[in-house]
Amino acid sequence: MQYLLMIYLDEKAAAGIPAEVRDRGTAAYRAYNEALAGAGVLVAGARLRPTADATTVRVADGKAQVLDGPYAEAKEQLGGYYLIDVPDLDAALAWAARCPGASHGIIEVRPLWPMMAEA
């Protein structure tokens, strides 16, 4: 089954992190990426630029409305994701717990609709 691991972080807090801590974080993510790839479960993944660079679009009455900023203002923001392919939820939760983001943020684990996963 495919699961999307969504990493939610407090952007403001993340911005104030000293450089050497950030470097350790980058190294941790690199190791995590390698572990996912090595286990053959990684489908895709990316780090997102901050919500300051976000734009929302919706179409109402046939007209597109474009707004500056993220969809929802919350304490934590979506900062990145991994798409993984594993046998079951327990395996997905184990990978989520190993993600460096889990220790300074929250990982939401969501299964994909099977059709989308096969497409």
Added chain:
Amino acid sequence: MADDGRGVTPLAGAAAVDGPAEAAARAAAEAVARASYGKLVAWLAARTRDVAAAEDALSGAFAAALADWPRRGQPANPEAWLFTVARRRLIDQDRRRRTGAAAEPALRLLADGMAAASAEPALPDHRLGLLFACAHPALEPGVRAPLMLQVVLGLDAARIASAFLASPAAMAKRLVRAKTKIREAGIPFAVPGRDELAPRLDPVLDAIYAIFTEGWSDPTAAEGRGALTGEAIYLARLVAGLLPDEPEAAGLLALLLHAEARRGARRDAAGAYVPLAAQDPAAWDAALAAEAEALLRRASAFGRIGRFQLEAALQSAQADGRRSGRPDWPAITRLYDALLALVPSPVVAMNRALAVAGAEGPAAGLAALDACAADPRLDGYQPYWAARAELLARCRRAGEARSAYARAIGLEADPAVRDFLLARQAALPPEVSDASD
């Protein structure tokens, strides 16, 4: 339909026209249902994780059994018969839902299952995996116990709802939601590996304990809510039997058996409530108590103490104290200290205060009780107020005892216990100004 959440009630509604052959078939099917229901659901749903579809197919198989067995006699292996019929229904269901090549992988899975099942003389027991799925941390805690009752034991949603004092519609909805999550989120039917086993076993044992306490609050009936204690013991036996190296599983079973042994003694012939301190040990079920003791000894040999072993040990110590007339209060207090370190619950702290009262007198007990009185969770807890009233009475603070009894009485739902507390309150000395101790 698969998703109406009504569960199966294997044989409900089929009772109408009974000759002797039908009655025999029903008795046979009921016996198989009781023993095999969870095993069949677990085996049918293990690969697809579709519990609702498995329950549906099984319910059809039970109906077929009631039609077939009176005519042709009960099959040599009723469990295998039910499995074969239910599996066929699952395949048909699946074929109807999909078409052509899209159905191939699922059909192959089921065919594999068929081959595996016919190769083995007895169905492999996947119930433990099913229990771990029902108590998975990805499911909300409140639905885990009801889910076990439905999926492993085949109870219908209406009965489960009344046991948990919930509306049948709301309970059915929660059960459907949980089954959908198991299927769609990919919750496995598996026993967790060594390093994960202990934390994952806790919610399984907690849910079984929750089933027992729901049943325990109904003192009388073998029917209705009271019967849940039996269901909980059945599940606890299953887990303890399938995980012989987990002392907490044995500890839970020991705890439930100790409590069950004293179940009947909580009421006298006239139906009045009898507290432990006034029960006649001869009225306890000696066989259950002996089994509990043996389990507890076996569990303690592992040297891995836990909440349920401690609670069982407390039951055992209280029973010993009642038998000998000399409870070992300091030892009981130490057990509560150990339990409190593991489970920082105000209810445990309250019970510990009663042990302190036994060891050092009512004033010391009351002081210990005061220390946990700040916890708001005790405010609406009947036993806390009853304990407080009792200690105040023994400290000759009749006025305060009277109002504490009033709180306890107002919080109690069981009329027999209410009558008992009213009698205690009435027996307080008349309102002299609270004397010094």
